[in-house]
């Protein structure tokens with residue numbers, strides 16, 4: 001395997017986990033984090049590859065600082081999961097805005113860092129329009145612990161990873177309320193459908209929804225207290241305020257800003273996101289978890305297959 005020098009931005013839970021995985025595969029990692037300080041551009045010297053594992057809030061501050069220091073053609077693997085609240089952009093779109101000279105890729109999938117840090121195995125997706133580059137890096141970065149698949153739908157892959165966080169908050173609320181397995185399965189199924197409406201409307205490929213970055217990540221995080229989005233939702237369901245629920249989670253809860261962004265996108269484009277709207281109502285304390293459940297249950301009845309058609313799937 002080629003030994004690669006990797007510049008890694010962000011040394012939170014995910015960044016530290018990736019650093020360990022890359023180092024244990026024999027790669028050299030040059031990390032930067034806000035806590036370490038210094039110039040983020042310094043870690044780029046001699047780097048073959050840039051990996052960004054910062055939160056969305058950090059990304060919007062960091063990308064402009066690197067606009068003139070990233071060399072043309074440098075592969076940039078974005079690992080953040082979210083949508084910016086003010087500009088409604090996915091992480092790769094932010095990178096493209098400030099650093100269009102980089103060749104962008106997305107890494108996303110069911111990758112709870114706490115499990116990977118215990119040495120447990122997982123799979124993930126490396127997605128890019130630069131398909132030859134993605135296939136090359138698939139071989140460079142895959143290991144016995146992290147099996148990497150490729151696809152050519154970075155837009156859908158990013159949207160899937162961002163949108164699932166809102167649904168995972170909702171799943172946590174359902175469990176916090178003690179609504180049982182039927183309710184949770186119904187919620188996740190309709191949530192997957194809602195993710196598909198947004199993903200399809202914003203240019204993602206429908207089948208990406210059912211891959212590792214969509215259904216895969218939803219299954220992992222909606223059923224695990226290791227997920228901060230799940231834990232946040234669970235505490236909301238138990239009756240905590242959003243601030244108190246967030247305080248129970250170590251690190252970033254990306255689903256909070258992303259839910260605001262999803263509802264703003266829905267308003268801009270006119271698509272239906274009933275679950276995201278209820279999560280937003282909870283975040284803004286305009287409703288209680290029990291009232292949110294009632295609102296979802298009392299919506300107008302409709303055929304299931306109509307929604308499949310909306311996301312561009314054939315209703316065979």
Ligand SMILES: NC(=O)C1=CN([C@@H]2O[C@H](COP(=O)(O)OP(=O)(O)OC[C@H]3O[C@@H](n4cnc5c(N)ncnc54)[C@H](O)[C@@H]3O)[C@@H](O)[C@H]2O)C=CC1
Nearest residue numbers: 010011012013014015034054055058080081112113251252
């Ligand atoms: N932890 C996990 O299991 C996974 C997380 N992700 C995604 O990776 C991203 C980072 O997640 P975590 O590392 O878990 O979050 P974290 O909260 O543990 O770390 C966030 C990182 O961003 C940095 N940061 C925050 N604000 C900053 C600012 N204003 N300027 C510069 N740096 C700043 C922090 O110092 C830290 O390095 C998120 O988008 C998350 O959705 C993706 C896959 C797995």
Ligand SMILES: O=C(CO)COP(=O)(O)O
Nearest residue numbers: 109110111112227228229
């Ligand atoms: O996306 C993740 C794992 O795939 C991490 O989930 P949380 O951000 O909810 O902890």
